[in-house]
Amino acid sequence: MRIALFSTCIGDAMFPDAQKATALILSRLGHEVVFPEEQTCCGQMHVNTGYQKETLGMIRTYADAFADPSIDYVVSASGSCVGAVRERHTRIAERFGTAADVDGAHKAADKTLDLPEFLVDIEQRTNLGAFFPHRVTYHSSCHGLRFLKLGDRPYQLLREVEGIELVPLENFEECCGFGGTFALKNAEVSQAMVTDKTRHVKDTGAEYVTGGDSSCLMNIGGALSRQRSGIRALHMAEILASTKEHPWTPETAAYSKEKML
Known part of the structure; x- marks a missing residue:
């Protein structure tokens, strides 16, 4: 196609x-x-x-x-x-x-x-041959959860990743507080929401929090960084693209078609 x-x-x-x-x-x-x-x-x-x-x-x-x-x-x-x-x-x-x-x-x-x-x-594929030997939790973005109704599709894909330890996130359905301009117009409310979200992320003991929206991950990852939690935010596409031959690491996060195919 x-x-x-x-x-x-x-x-x-x-x-x-x-x-x-x-x-x-x-x-x-x-x-x-x-x-x-x-x-x-x-x-x-x-x-x-x-x-x-x-x-x-x-x-x-x-x-x-x-x-x-x-x-x-x-x-x-x-x-x-x-x-x-x-x-x-x-x-x-x-x-x-x-x-x-x-x-x-x-x-x-x-x-x-x-x-x-x-x-x-x-494609009717859940196993993409991915390899990511880390403890990971998944954040369900509001639009993916409520507009697109993704359901467990992301979990189906992540569970098939070799080496991953996928741990559940408490109150996964709650907004991270970003909401585009909402975070600017209602900064204090947004801050309270992302504080709740990062507390639940840290409770999982995960090394990485992943999801399907870079905006949410930017918000969550920024808060985790300011808290010096050591937990990184990473888009799930990067996890699914990581293989044993070409693993994702913080030092080699630049993908190129020549390197990865």
């Missing part, structure tokens, strides 16, 4: 390793991975802040970027951005856009999937 990688703003600018790892996983499964360069922000942050009509241009750009009929699926390592595309693009297009906007939004949304959805539902 021909798969387009949707890298997202935060992934492209701040967490490129998760995007490279996603492309590597898809390539190893035999798919052609393409990266439409015209892609840009999905508009999630703007919608959350109340600028729905103003987001219409971003929705058009997203639809145009992935409109190529030769693209079978659009895959992203971000449950929140995929949730925005699937849950909001069509509604905003229907409310403010033209018939062409509605058609484009639906076509793009229908083939946009979060990485665990694609691997478990489409």
Whole structure:
């Protein structure tokens, strides 16, 4: 299949390793991975802040970027951005856009999937040959849990990783407190929420906390770092891309197709 990688703003600018790892996983499964360069922000942050009509241009750009009929699926390592595309693009297009906007939004949304959805539902694979001999706990992001309803798909994938010790996280369904602009507008509430989340993470005794949203992991990982906990936040795509031959370590986190395939 021909798969387009949707890298997202935060992934492209701040967490490129998760995007490279996603492309590597898809390539190893035999798919052609393409990266439409015209892609840009999905508009999630703007919608959350109340600028729905103003987001219409971003929705058009997203639809145009992935409109190529030769693209079978659009895959992203971000449950929140995929949730925005699937849950909001069509509604905003229907409310403010033209018939062409509605058609484009639906076509793009229908083939946009979060990485665990694609691997478990489409590829029907949970064992990717990954190797990660560490104690790990998983954080369920709000969008992945409630919008996409990922369920246990991430756990199915992580349980198959050789060497991993996957430990449950208490109150896993609770928000980490990031919420995009929520963390800025309601800083004290956000801080209290991430303090609760990091307490539960530390209680697991894990070396790493993983998840499917870089924004959540940035929030949790930043708090853990300030607390000098020694626990690192790591996107699950990087765990799934790690193998015995090319293991992930903090010192060799830069993936490249030449090194990893």
